Amino acid sequence: MEKLKNYWNEFLEILEKKEEYNAITLLESSAFIIDENNNPTIICSGDFAATHIKKDFLKRIEDFFKYKCEKDINIKIIVDADFIKENNLKKEIKENKYRKPYKSSGYKFNSEKKIEKSNLTNLNKKFRFDNFIYGNNNRHIFELAKLVSSKAGTEYNPLYIYGNVGIGKTHILQAIGNNYLEINKNAKVLYIEGSGFRDEYIHGLQIKKPDIFKRKYKSLDMFLLDDLQLLESAQETSKELFEIFQVLYNAGKQMVFVSDKPPKELRNMEARLKNRFEQSLIWPIEPPQYETRLAIIDRKVKDLNTSIDEEIMKYMAENITTDVRKIEGAIKAYLSVRDIMKITPNVSQCEEMNIFKDYFTSKPKLQNATVREIKKRVSDYYGIEISMLDSKDRTKFISKARHVAMYLACEYSKKSVTEIGLDFNRDHASVIHGRDKIREELKSNSHLSLELDNIISSFNTEK
Ligand code: ADP
Ligand code: MG
Numbered sequence: 001m002e003k004l005k006n007y008w009n010e011f012l013e014i015l016e017k018k019e020e021y022n023a024i025t026l027l028e029s030s031a032f033i034i035d036e037n038n039n040p041t042i043i044c045s046g047d048f049a050a051t052h053i054k055k056d057f058l059k060r061i062e063d064f065f066k067y068k069c070e071k072d073i074n075i076k077i078i079v080d081a082d083f084i085k086e087n088n089l090k091k092e093i094k095e096n097k098y099r100k101p102y103k104s105s106g107y108k109f110n111s112e113k114k115i116e117k118s119n120l121t122n123l124n125k126k127f128r129f130d131n132f133i134y135g136n137n138n139r140h141i142f143e144l145a146k147l148v149s150s151k152a153g154t155e156y157n158p159l160y161i162y163g164n165v166g167i168g169k170t171h172i173l174q175a176i177g178n179n180y181l182e183i184n185k186n187a188k189v190l191y192i193e194g195s196g197f198r199d200e201y202i203h204g205l206q207i208k209k210p211d212i213f214k215r216k217y218k219s220l221d222m223f224l225l226d227d228l229q230l231l232e233s234a235q236e237t238s239k240e241l242f243e244i245f246q247v248l249y250n251a252g253k254q255m256v257f258v259s260d261k262p263p264k265e266l267r268n269m270e271a272r273l274k275n276r277f278e279q280s281l282i283w284p285i286e287p288p289q290y291e292t293r294l295a296i297i298d299r300k301v302k303d304l305n306t307s308i309d310e311e312i313m314k315y316m317a318e319n320i321t322t323d324v325r326k327i328e329g330a331i332k333a334y335l336s337v338r339d340i341m342k343i344t345p346n347v348s349q350c351e352e353m354n355i356f357k358d359y360f361t362s363k364p365k366l367q368n369a370t371v372r373e374i375k376k377r378v379s380d381y382y383g384i385e386i387s388m389l390d391s392k393d394r395t396k397f398i399s400k401a402r403h404v405a406m407y408l409a410c411e412y413s414k415k416s417v418t419e420i421g422l423d424f425n426r427d428h429a430s431v432i433h434g435r436d437k438i439r440e441e442l443k444s445n446s447h448l449s450l451e452l453d454n455i456i457s458s459f460n461t462e463k
Contacts, residue, residue: 004040007068008032011061026052029203031087040065041076045084045206050077052199081206121181122191127174133299135292137446138168141283145172149179152222152254156281158245159256160263163285166323169258170226172285176256177224187221194230198237214240218247222254229259229266238270245276288324290443293317296324300331308334315347318443319360330359366412366459371423373459374413378405381455390425404452406434 015024030053031043042061044050054077065073134142141161148156163169177189192200204213217223223244231238248255259266262284263277288296294317301308312334320326333355338344350356379386382401389402402424409420410431417428417435424431442449 003069004034004065004073005032007065008061010068011064014064023057025199025203027057029084029206031084035076039076040073041078043078043080043083043087045079045081047079048202049206050079053077121177121189122196123174123177123181123189125178127171128178129175131299132168132171132175133288133292133295135289135295137286137289138292141172141285144281144283145176146179148254148256149176150183152180152184153252157252157254158249158276158280159254160259160277160280160282161256161285162259162262162282164260164287164322166325167285167287168324169285173224173226173256173258177222180222180254184221188219189222189224190217190220191224191226193226194228197225197241198231198234201237201240214244217244220248220253222256223248224256224258226258227260228257229261232266232268235270238273242270242273242276245273249276287322287446289446290317293320293324293327297327297331300328304331304335306335309344309346311347312345312350315350316356316359319356321361321449323361326359326361330356333359366408366456368414369408369412369459371409371413371415371420374408375405375423377455377458378408381451381458390423403434403438404455406431407438408452408455410435 012024012027015027026049027042029045030049033041033043035041042053044053058075058077062073062075065075129142129146132142144156144159145161148159161169161172174191177191181187181189201210201213204210225241231241245255257277257280262282263269263274263280266274266277269277294313297308297313297316301313308331316327316330316334320330334345334350337353337355343349345353345355375386375389378401379389382397382404384398384401388398389405391398393399406420406424409415409423410417413420415423417431421428421431438448442452
C-alpha cells in the first residue's frame with residue numbers, strides 16, 4: 001500500500017511536467033492517505049475541491065493506479081478541513097519531497113526553469129507578435145493588440161477579445177504581455193485563465209488567506225484574463241473580479257479579457273461585471289482566411305527546419321478551416337509518414353492513406369441530394385423563385401445563388417457536370433465556371449462558407 005503513495009507522487013510529477021498547475025494546486029491542497037481499512041483515500045479541505053476532483057481527476061488517477069498495479073483501485077474522496085489544516089502545517093515544516101509547496105504568487109513552483117521561462121507572470125515566451133501571422137481580416141486586432149501593449153492603460157483599456165477555439169486568442173493575449181514586459185522590465189504582469197483564477201480565489205478562501213489573492217491582483221500593472229467564460233457561473237469569484245476590475249481601472253492599469261463569446265452572450269455572468277465588459281473595447285478575432293492559413297503552415301514548416309511541397313501545403317490550407325491548432329498536428333502527421341515510410345506522398349496518396357482524417361475540418365454531409373432539392377433549398381435560402389436559377393438573369397445576386405446551387409450540385413449530387421448543366425438550362429462549361437467561382441471564393445470568404453453551412457443544414461429540416 002505504501003507503493004500507492006509513491007504512485008500518487010508520481011502522478012503529481014506527471015501533472016507538473018505537463019504544466020497542469022490548476023490540477024496540482026487542487027490535489028496538493030488535499031491529502032492522499034491509506035485509511036485504517038486499507039482504502040486509498042483523498043481527503044479534501046472542502047466540498048468544492050471534493051466535487052472538482054471527483055468530476056475532473058478521479059478517473060484519471062484511478063486509471064493511472066490501475067496501470068501501475070495492474071488491477072482496479074477504487075479511491076474514496078472525503079472532506080475533512082481540520083485534517084488538511086494539520087497536514088499542510090506538517091508538510092510546510094517537513095517540505096515536500098518532490099518540490100516546494102504552493103506559493104501564493106501564481107501557479108508557479110520553485111523550479112528554476114519555470115521561473116526563467118515565466119518570471120511569475122504565467123506567460124509563455126513562444127507567443128509573440130513576430131510569430132503571429134495575420135491577414136486582412138485580422139490585421140486590425142493585431143495592430144490593436146500591439147498598441148495596447150505599447151500604450152498600456154490608456155485609450156484601449158480594457159480590451160475584450162473574443163472568437164472561436166484555436167484561432168490565436170491566447171497567442172495574441174500572451175503576446176501583449178510579453179511585448180509589454182520587454183518594454184517595462186519590472187512591471188507586474190499576470191496572465192491567467194478563468195478556471196485558474198477561480199481555483200486560486202477558492203484556494204485563498206480555503207487556507208483562510210483571501211487577502212493575499214486580493215492584494216496580488218490589485219497591485220498588477222497588467223492583467224490578462226483568458227477564457228473568462230469559465231467564470232460565468234462562479235458568482236463569488238466574479239464579485240471578486242469586479243472589485244479587482246474597479247481598482248485596476250481606476251489606477252489606469254491595462255486589462256485584457258479573452259472569451260469565446262462577446263459580452264452580451266455571457267448570460268450567466270454577474271450583471272455588474274458583464275456591464276463593465278460591455279463598456280470595454282470589444283473586438284473579435286476572425287478565423288484566418290485561406291492565404292493566412294497557408295502562410296501559417298509555411299511558417300510552421302520553416303520553424304521545423306524542413307520543407308513540404310506547396311501542393312500539400314495548399315491542400316492542408318484548403319481543408320483546415322477552423323482550428324489553427326490542427327495545422328501543427330497535420331504537419332507532424334505528414335512528416336511522420338515521410339520519415340517513417342520514406343515516401344513523399346502527393347495529395348491523392350494522402351487521401352488514400354487518410355493521413356489527415358483527424359485534422360481536416362469535416363464538411364457537413366449531404367446524402368443523396370438531388371439537383372432539384374438543392375435548387376429548392378438554395379432558392380428558399382436566398383428568397384428567390386426557383387425558376388430564376390435556370391433563367392438568363394445575370395444580376396449579381398441571382399448569379400451568386402445560381403453558382404452556389406451549381407457548386408452544391410457538383411459536390412453533393414451524383415450527376416456529372418453535363419447532366420447538372422441540363423438541370424440549369426446551360427452547358428457543362430457554365431457549371432464548371434460556377435462551381436470553381438464558389439470554390440475559389442470559399443478560400444477567403446468566411447461569410448460565404450457560413451451561408452453554405454446554413455443551406456446544407458436546412459436539408460435536415462422538413463420542408
Ligand atoms: P485559442 O486561444 O484561440 O484557442 P491559441 O492562441 O491557443 O488559440 O492558438 C492555437 C495554436 O495555433 C497556438 O500554437 C498558436 O500559436 C497557433 N496560432 C493560432 N493563430 C495563429 C496565427 N495567426 N499565427 C501563428 N500561429 C497561430
Ligand atoms: Mg486559448
